[in-house]
Every structure is written in structure tokens, then in C-alpha cells.
Amino acid sequence: MTDPRELYQQVILEHNKKPRNFGKLDPCTHHAEGHNPLCGDQLELSLVIENGVVADIKFQGSGCAIDVASASLMTGIVKGKPVAEAEAMIEQFRGMVRGELDPATQAPLLGRLTLFSGVKDLPSRVKCAILPWATLHAALRGEEEASTE
């Protein structure tokens, strides 16, 4: 992919404009803040985990379309999933946007989120796509902060 327009597909633009699961859960069981020091993107995740399952999840913050759409789609796909499966998704998503695994065959848990695979061709934007996932990883581990530094 040489044209960044290919990454800005309708799904990403639409989730950027109308992000799902936007806001804050209060009370929540898990919480973390993510920062991308390079561009100043900020993201706050709050989760309710019950019996090892992500019962609810919300995010808020400001960032670019890649970041916001990634957070919106991520919260949608992990909601209702066991924590272990969410962890596996994090690994697959990270590997995919870094170009380390093939989205067609090696990211079965990600479903349509493989549309982010094009990010690997825009190295400066990989961290934008990863930020929500790094923040989720921190929250699940009980850490309060994540950084893509």
C-alpha cells in the first residue's frame, strides 16, 4: 500500500466520527490511561470484568482517526469475551500492524479488524493503532498507565 487513503476506509472514518463505547464506566473494576508521547494522543479505558469475562468496556480521550477507530472497534470486539481471549487478540493485533503476522491466516480472532493491517505500511502511524490495545493490556494487568514510547 502506497496510498494512505486505502487505510482510511469507510469503517475507520465512520468509527472516528461516531465512536462506539465512548465514555467512562463508574464504578469499574479495571482502568488505565494510555499516552502516545510522540503525538500527544490520550486515551482512558475503563472496564468491568466479571467471572473472567469483559462484561463492559468504555473509552474516552482524543486522538487521530486511526487511534479513535481502533479504540472504538477494539471495545466492540472484546466486550463479552473472556479475558484470556482479549489478551490473545492484543497479541494478534500488535503482530498484525507491525507486519509480523499475516492478517489472512494468522489473526483469526480479529475478524474485520484486519482492516487495520494496512497500518504496517505507515510506520509513523503504527503507534496510533496500537495505543488502545496497549492501554487494554495495561488495564488487564492492573497497571494504571500505558505508553507507546
Place this chain on the structure above:
Amino acid sequence: MSATLQPLDVTAIRRDFPLLSRVLSGKPVVYLDSAVSGQMPLCAIERMAKYERDEHTNVHRGVSTLSQQATDSYEAAREKVRRFLGAASVREIVWTRGTTEAINLVAQTFGRKVVQAGDEILVSAMEHHANIVPWQMLAQEKGATLKVIPITDDGELILESLDELITERTKLLAVTHVSNVLGTVNPIKEIIARAHAKGVPVLVDGAQAVPHLKVDVQDLDADFYVFSGHKLSGPTGIGALYGKLAHLEAMPPWHGGGNMIRSVTWEKTTYMAAPGKFEAGTPPIAAAIGLGAALDYLTNLGLDRIAAQEHDLLVYATERLERIPGLHILGKARDKASVISFVVEGIHPHDMGSLLDGEGVVIRAGHHCAQPLMARYNVPATTRASFAYFNTREDIDVLVSAVEKAIELFK
């Protein structure tokens, strides 16, 4: 702008910059990022290559003809910087790695000497991190306070606040000549005069000023004036600190090592006079010589003609960008250099940056190493286009249509 000024032959000038004929992502490069780094003309690139190929050795070393020739070329470049800045003596020109190192040098020598607990250092709200962090570090070390000259929404310094902000505790004023984000040209001569009236020395960050306007440090009466070579059509890794000789002589050395000493014994080391005492170790010789060649190139084109060309581009680009619905320009100072920062409603600057990149348009999207200024305008980042003497109105047309395309996509 003088009516008799012969305009630059931009078509011919563009041939001096090989990068401008490159194709990126299938599109011809439109380089609108000179505020990040200026492109080097071929003559400077070739001068550096000639040094490395035919003349390479060290400077200030021994009696060999080769070393003497290298020293002569290197010192001739220093003289070119002196002339470019209008300094009285070549001894007032200290080579540094760039603006950042020059400011740190002053903070850690002059600053450490004059700033004590309870004192104040004054900066402005539009500073680059390079002219904030070294002073913050010094203030923290000394128990001093950093105070900030505020700006208007249009991006001009509120100079009425100056008399109140400069107190008997103020030991230094550090201010930028031209804002790297807003393009504002600050009335440096007036600011220096008002600071001097209260006995406060002034350091001027000239990184964004020297590429656009003629600087005369004696006319400005600046105590320190700093810049980077790579923003001035020169290479990276070289820059200079101008300091009034009386200041430089009174300042302690900074880095210790070879080159900066007069004699070393186990008991005691004596130091070179300025500028030598600030130049420990082997300098970037090729870079200094390359910068000298770049200064010759700019002088030959004529800084007044460069300023006229860039002003035309600034006016044209401002007019065209302002007409785009939802686009807001940050920085509307009356006196502006050819730098335009903007934000577009509903499109994050990084998305804009990627989409412009896909059209071959090279711009900067980010916080521009000026996070406090971003906070002042309540934006996370901006998109910034900056124009040099080799740019054309056609370049701006490409920028405008690429911005419009991005807006269309995000609709």
C-alpha cells in the same frame, strides 16, 4: 518589498536541489517543510564531499599542510557566519551542534553564573522546547523561577506585560526571534532595548529567523544569538552561538577536553580564549565548511530577494487556505515569516499529515516541540506548511487541493 527588486529565478534555483525532482508514493515531491529542515543546495553538498574526498584531516593539529588547509577552510566558514550575523569579531562566533546545544551552553555557563536562588528567568509563551527546557533545568537546579511573556490569540507577544514581568530578580530573558509554529516575527530590537533598560541580558533563538530575514546582532544589541545550520540550507550537526565578547570572556568553559586548552598539567589546566574554550573535541569540520558554502549561496541569491519571494508565497497561501471551510490558521501576527500552522475541524493533524504525504506534499504534523503553545491554543497538534525561496505558487496549489481532498474523504 522594494519595487526595483529583481525577482529570483526560481526555475533555475530548483535545479540546485536534487530532492525537489524526486517522486514519493508515485507523486512529485512538494517540499513545504523547510521549518523542519531546509534543503541544501548542490554547491554545499559538493563542498562537503570535496572536503571528505580531498581534504579530510583534523583542524588545529600540528604542522602538516593538509591540517593547515582544513583549519583555514573551517575558520573561513566561521568568518562567513560572523559576516552573516553582522558580529564585530570572529571571536564572538562559537560553533555548536545547533540551536539546542547553543542554548544549553549559555544556560550551563552564563546561566549558572548569573542565576541564583530566588531569581527569575523570563521566556515567552511561543518558545520551542529548546528554549524552555534548558532554562527549566537551570531554574530547578538553582531554585529560580521561570516566568512567561503571554501572547494574544493572534500570536503576538503582549509587550505591555514586559515592564511588570521584568523585575529586579530577572537575570535573563530568552526569546525567539521567529515562532516555529505561528511564524510571528517578534520585535526583538525593542524587546532587547527594554530588557537592557532594566539591566537584563537577552538570548535570542534565531533558528527560524535566519532563513527568512537579515539579522544584524550589533544593531539588535543581542547578548546571545543562536541558530542551526540545517534550517539555513546547511547540513545537520552544526550551528552557532553568537555571544558578546565580554560575556564569552567572563563565562567559564563548558565541556572539557582537547582543543579547548592552553596547557594541561596534573596540577592545573588553563583554557583557550573564546571561542576556543567552548569547543572541546574534534568539531564537525565538513558540516562547518558546508554551512559556509550554504551561506555563500544564500548571500549570492540575496536575502532581500529571498524574503520577497517567501512573502509572496505566504500571502498567496494564506489567501487560498483561509478560503477552505473549516480550516483555521493559528498565528495571525502582523509581521509573519513564511510559516503557516493550521487545523481543520474534524480531522486530526496526524491524519491530515498522512493524507498529504500520500499526495507527495511534505509538511509537519505534530506539536512542533512547542507543547505549552499547543496547550495555549487548546489543540493537541497542528499541520504546518513552511515555504522557502525554492517553492512556487504551484506548490501551494498542490497543498490546497490535497487538503481539500482530505476534507472530502473525512466528510
